Amino acid sequence: MGEFTIKMPDVGEGVAEAELVEWHCKVGDPVREDMILAAVMTDKATVEIPSPVTGTVLWLGAEIGDIVAVKAPLVRIGIAGEGGDTLSDEAGEGGASDAVTTTETVTASSPSFQRGEGGSQGRMRGAVGSEQAKTPPHPPFGPLLPSGEKVNRAAPDALAKPLASPAVRLRAQDGGIDLRQVSGTGPAGRITHDDLDLFIARGSQPAAPAGLARNTSVEEIKVTGLRRRIAEKMSIATSRIPHITYVEEIDVSDLEDLRAAMNRARKPEQPKLTILPFLMRALVKTISEQPGVNATFDDNAGIITRHGAVHIGIATQTPAGLTVPVVRHAESRGVWDCASELIRLAEAARTGTALREELSGSTITITSLGAMGGIVTTPIINHPEVAIVGVNKIMTRPVWDGVQFIPRKIMNLSSSFDHRVVDGWDAASFVQRIRTLLETPALIFIEG
Template sequence: MGEFVIKMPDVGEGVAEAELVEWHVKPGDPVREDMVLAAVMTDKATVEIPSPVEGVVLWLGAEVGDTVAVKAPLLRIRIAGEDGDAAEAASPVATEPVVKAEAVGDRPAETKHAASSPARQAAEAKIAEPEKSIERPVAREAAERPLASPAVRLRAQEAGIDLRQVIGTGPAGRIGHEDLDQFIARGAQPAPVAATGLARKTATEEIKVTGLRRRIAEKMRLASSRIPHITYVEEVDVTDLEDLRATMNAGRKPDQPKLTILPFLMRALVKTIGEQPGVNATFDDDAGVVTRYSAVHIGIATQTPSGLTVPVVRHAEARSIWDVAAELSRLADAARNGTAAREELSGSTITITSLGALGGIVTTPIINHPEVAIVGVNKIMTRPVWDGTQFIPRKMMNLSSSFDHRIVDGWDAAVFVQRIKALLETPALIFIEG
């Protein structure tokens, strides 16, 4: 018997450490070659750590939420081998991390790193071929949190299924979509909760902030503490814009996406930025340097099962409204299912945030650091508007926009929003060049 030590791999791009966000195994669990053991998160991506060997987990070197340095031991695996093999098997062998976009999903885009080393090949040569066997359910303690991906958890929540009642057939009892399918096919229902009447509740629950949620928290803290925000709110009459949108959707070609209000706003942003380039910028306050961009890379704040991400529509200035809509739809889908590439989740020069039908009347959006402006879209409501002689129904929407007051003066912020308002209220202007 020998031991195999798996260390935190070097995922490239100068990353010296990563946060452990998920264990897929625990001491005593059997593992197979290429089975995913853990997931770690860097500033730009989530990386899955596979096992290069078959054996049994002996020891875990970190807890979820811990920051682990590159080359630090992550776990030890007992492997089957000949006598005297322990020293060679325990030598530091690089695994091949699987890199995914920051929003975790079930079908991530994968990139393999690091060729097999001679030490790993020697270790693998002494490992018996895995026997063909049927995956057996793993027993789970009553209070143990079931292992499942964010997409599986979201699906179970929407279906009203308690994952603790579902038997997972994946590694270490991990629950997959096929396990949910079998649970539903059997007609299993969540256990009924007995009515207890009114009673005091004193239980508390501590939830460690890890992974993408911690990244979001750090980003918001940085933006809120370092950027003096000024928020400007203006109402916009989008009645004519909504009529135009409905007409364009009715006449769209089969290969054209359905238009929402966002592509019109993005094209209005491009035109307005041409007149006020100061808002399409980033500010390095440590160096005291503002960088203005001729390219308009628009970040779209998008809610995913794992948390908030900002996919980027690059070069919006060079895209038609249909092209913008298609790219927006593609990126939103990629962000939600976890297949967005790293470069698709960074590099924005200005951001739009929208909560759709939940947009509320007014919001105070936080700037996506190090940018200097963010435009917030609120929900559309039909309200009576006085036209000088009578009240008439109009579709009204507020824009809630925030600016870095160190770079953008209040007057310039107001001019910027008013120009967007004029374009949205007379949408034909959006399509006039020059």
């Protein structure tokens, strides 16, 4: 029998290492050519690694969450052939790199590479959670039920798979457990290893309806993939940037009236306006007067870069985690154009089709939790930017006009600044100018 070694591929972009985020096989598994073996993640891409040969897995070179260097051995596969033959070197230099493919099931904040036969870089895609990555197809009949009857995977009721990680599925298959009979206690009913342990301890009997009982379970979740990238970025931002947060109350009653009127008069091809396109236009006008806020700071080199282009990052929640798609050149876009681009980018981020340039290069960021925006937030700056504007929810409050209390629609802006670059006075002036524009929305549309 020969041996074929698959090495960590070079995914381009000067990447020297990648994080292993998924295994789709274990030692002893038979594999066939083009079957997905693993998924690895770099800062900007998640890449699936298929097998270039048919054989049996002999060795796995890393655990989930490990950082693996490019060209380091990753998988060894035993293949049929004369004893002593090995294809390790061939795989490391050419086969492994050329075999790399990227599917649409990659990570949410980062695009991925699609490579052809020669390994050339193609269109980059954003991603959705790696939990949805492809799994190898199962045979028509799967593991045994506790009664000894086989599960017919072709049956219609077998197509609705319970939520579980690949490791839990493999363990259940090895133990002849039908996951449809196991109650999941994880998020969205996901079945965990503890759930399997409890199921086995009960003698593989379905759980009785839960009553009031103590829950002593403890679940340890390793921080990997996109969640690790988010954690690293937040750690850098909070440890290296001295934040100053300024909160101001804004009366958006007139703006809301204008927005409602524009939505009623919009053309069929025009999107429905939210408050964000108006805020984006207010940011652009304010930045033209205070360009120091539209900047990035390289604190290692001690260089502040002020940008003429206003590339606004929009913090967006996706199934896999927080991403920041970028509306590029907002200074050249009107309200309707900003709204259209916002909708397009948000959809691309959520479905994993955003391009690399659509997920990077912002010069200032807006963060909003919509109706859940709370009264006050303390946004963390998107390093290496120097400012972020947080939108809180709109509430109707009584406001004294000098004669009586009248109902007005009030919204707080919670904005954070890098205090090394932006002084408190400049931060307050910046927010007060935005307030003026939003409270007198006609000014947003006046050029000059």
